[in-house]
Amino acid sequence: xxxxxxxxxxxxxxxxxxxxxxxxxxxxxxxxxxxxxxxxxxxxxxxxxxxxxxxxxxxxxxxxxxxxxxxxxxxxxxxxxxxxxxxxxxxxxxxxxxxxxxxxxxxxxxxxxxxxxxxxxxxxxxxxxxxxxxxxxxxxxxxxxxxxxxxxxxxxxxxxxxxxxxxxxxxxxxxxxxxxxxxxxxxxxxxxxxxxxxxxxxxxxxxxxxxxxxxxxxxxxxxxxxxxxxxxxxxxxxxxxxxxxxxxxxxxxxxxxxxxxxxxxxxxxxxxxxxxxxxxxxxxxxxxxxxxxxxxxxxxxxxxxxxxxxxxxxxxxxxxxxxxxxxxxxxxxxxxxxxxxxx
Numbered sequence: 001x002x003x004x005x006x007x008x009x010x011x012x013x014x015x016x017x018x019x020x021x022x023x024x025x026x027x028x029x030x031x032x033x034x035x036x037x038x039x040x041x042x043x044x045x046x047x048x049x050x051x052x053x054x055x056x057x058x059x060x061x062x063x064x065x066x067x068x069x070x071x072x073x074x075x076x077x078x079x080x081x082x083x084x085x086x087x088x089x090x091x092x093x094x095x096x097x098x099x100x101x102x103x104x105x106x107x108x109x110x111x112x113x114x115x116x117x118x119x120x121x122x123x124x125x126x127x128x129x130x131x132x133x134x135x136x137x138x139x140x141x142x143x144x145x146x147x148x149x150x151x152x153x154x155x156x157x158x159x160x161x162x163x164x165x166x167x168x169x170x171x172x173x174x175x176x177x178x179x180x181x182x183x184x185x186x187x188x189x190x191x192x193x194x195x196x197x198x199x200x201x202x203x204x205x206x207x208x209x210x211x212x213x214x215x216x217x218x219x220x221x222x223x224x225x226x227x228x229x230x231x232x233x234x235x236x237x238x239x240x241x242x243x244x245x246x247x248x249x250x251x252x253x254x255x256x257x258x259x260x261x262x263x264x265x266x267x268x269x270x271x272x273x274x275x276x277x278x279x280x281x282x283x284x285x286x287x288x289x290x291x292x293x294x295x296x297x298x299x300x301x302x303x304x305x306x307x308x309x310x311x312x313x314x315x316x317x318x319x320x321x322x323x324x325x326x327x328x329x330x331x332x333x334x335x336x337x338x339x340x341x342x343x
Contacts, residue, residue, distance in 0.1 A: 176325030
């Protein structure tokens with residue numbers, strides 16, 4: 001008589017067939033949210049936030065029924081602001097679809113509620129944007145600008161935890177706990193820098209020069225801290241050689257930070273000129289400085305803001321993957337203790 005084959009532990013079992021819809025919609029959400037953040041930053045940079053004075057309608061029209069010729073061929077401020085609203089509505093619809101897909105196709109209860117959290121967050125973001133228009137309030141605009149990167153990070157997290165890599169990943173030769181705290185701290189500092197930068201983007205009317213100088217000082221100090229933190233994280237991961245799943249996003253994070261520093265310096269030069277007056281007469285830069293308010297300035301500043309969200313999302317992705325490896329290591333250790341069977 002043939003002996004029955006020994007049962008495999010949960011780590012060794014073949015992955016079950018899963019629906020592609022949650023991950024597919026999560027990836028679509030990520031791809032739609034980043035342009036939304038970029039366009040939203042452009043709205044703030046060009047001061048187009050009040051180009052449409054009513055909400056949720058657009059000059060009395062339903063959002064989706066506003067005449068496209070008036071929108072496309074109208075003033076630039078109207079084109080950007082109404083486009084931002086349409087993108088936001090699209091992201092909201094994708095989030096609804098993702099939430100439904102998670103509840104229908106996912107058996108991980110925590111992931112279902114994460115989808116609900118994303119839906120609540122996108123609704124809150126829309127309401128904040130609408131109230132900012134209705135009240136013309138700078139602080140609401142600042143909250144709106146700070147919540148956007150958080151939602152983008154959540155969308156990246158949803159794409160990560162619904163991916164095939166997440167389901168089929170195995171214990172890494174390097175324990176993820178070595179880098180998990182570093183990655184989480186990097187994520188926190190990246191978001192703190194976004195919040196500090198929002199104080200420079202949304203200066204309240206009547207704010208003193210001391211407020212501006214203080215905001216610039218802390219923004220620069222935390223920028224240095226983020227730079228050091230990212231380098232510590234990157235060097236630690238590179239030395240350990242844990243595989244492409246960690247080294248690729250870590251390398252991308254370093255390149256993003258270098259680009260961010262470059263855009264940050266360009267943003268200052270475009271808005272405020274050279275820090276030393278003597279350099280303003282140095283050719284060929286003397287004629288280039290007088291470009292405040294130009295499209296070039298708007299694109300540079302907007303890119304600086306958008307890169308901040310990419311840095312936040314990349315750091316979060318690294319933290320999630322480190323946490324996944326750490327969890328698998330603990331499960332493997334528990335299985336060894338229990339004779340190879342994981343409870």
